[in-house]
Amino acid sequence: RTVYVNGEYLPEEEAKVSIFDRGFLMADGVYEVTSVLDGKLVDFEGHAKRLERSLGELEMKAPCTTGELLEIHRELVARNGIEEGMIYLQITRGSPGDRDFVFPDPETTAPTIVLFTQNKPGLADNPVAKQGISVISIEDIRWGRRDIKTVQLLYPSMGKMMAKKAGADDAWLVEDGKVTEGTSNNAYIVKGGKIITRALSNDILHGITRAAVLRFAREAQMEVEERSFSIEEAQGADEAFFTSASAFVMPVVKIDGAEVGTGKPGPVAARLREIYLDESRKTAI
Ligand code: PLP
CATH class of the missing domain: 3.20.10.10 (D-amino Acid Aminotransferase, subunit A, domain 2)
Known part of the structure; x- marks a missing residue:
């Protein structure tokens, strides 16, 4: 499976995130799960808006625009040949290089963004x-x-x-x-x-x-x-x-x-x- 991490499309075993990432140390991150039907994204706009709100409530910066997010979602669906399934998106406050409760300066610490697909054929027809x-x-x-x-x-x-x-x-x-x-x-x-x-x-x-x-x-x-x-x-x-x-x-x-x-x-x-x-x-x- 090809996954996305911080601007790169990589085989999943090559995708890496720092051990100091605040998502890992403090659950300091937000996520979205968007479903895919017929190879297309269901209610992408709704998920993008809620993501923006979650980020805002936590004073986190979006790592890219909604348009760019849509492109990444579509690219992953295409690369992994997903007809039915889900896309998981996670954005954390990133990795300041040490452990500290205080939020790092967003000017010096970029958020971490990760996306991966989950192939679920038969999701809509679930018995x-x-x-x-x-x-x-x-x-x-x-x-x-x-x-x-x-x-x-x-x-x-x-x-x-x-x-x-x-x-x-x-x-x-x-x-x-x-x-x-x-x-x-x-x-x-x-x-x-x-x-x-x-x-x-x-x-x-x-x-x-x-x-x-x-x-x-x-x-x-x-x-x-x-x-x-x-x-x-x-x-x-x-x-x-x-x-x-x-x-x-x-x-x-x-x-x-x-x-x-x-x-x-x-x-x-x-x-x-x-x-x-x-x-x-x-x-x-
Ligand atoms: N409530 C909780 C606690 C959830 O975790 C979720 C989805 O993950 C939902 C509700 C349903 O939200 P949505 O319809 O956006 O998937």
Whole structure:
């Protein structure tokens, strides 16, 4: 696989980053995951805008323009022959050559930028979406700026391990009795045809897929309510699902061992997945 690091396209085994990189030492970095359908980028603009916001919130400089970023994404897709899959992009505050909590001077320390592709043939046709997945609930003990897409992913990673040990597929995070989001996705329930998902704030990541799915739902005259819900309410809902750039719309059929609705993926999630994939294929660049 050809990867990109700081201006160069290299075979992955030749790509190197300093041991003093603040991404490595302090999780001082941000990332984006953009999906690829039919060899094209889904919602590139949305991801580029969120990246810019994440960088701004952390007082980090962008290493290149959005236009250049698009070119790098396209070049990697082409070089690696990706038809379906993902592109991972990470920008860290770079390597000041020593360990120090204080941010280095951006005039003397350039950010580190790395991109690589993940080839996932059959991503859109994922059979798991026809069965749905199970989640457990765990306490949300992450920091208070979950709206910034940082590479501090230890707790989400632990959450996925807790789910695995409990025989489930993933975890939903709960704070003050209400679901915030999934370990790596936004959470929804459906009641009486109404789509319910937590409102945007610093408590959750502002999902690019969330924005698109809510827009498509409203355009299709489906009712949307942005508010918090509890695990109990989700267990008693007609349907549950999550969204993310890499899983699109994924039905959740079991929460803490209790079946949601019929225990099978419901019609609203199935329809939203179809609309999302159709529209994304049309607008991918
Ligand atoms: N919430 C969290 C915590 C995430 O890590 C992600 C994606 O990685 C999402 C939500 C979904 O965001 P997006 O739809 O932009 O992939």
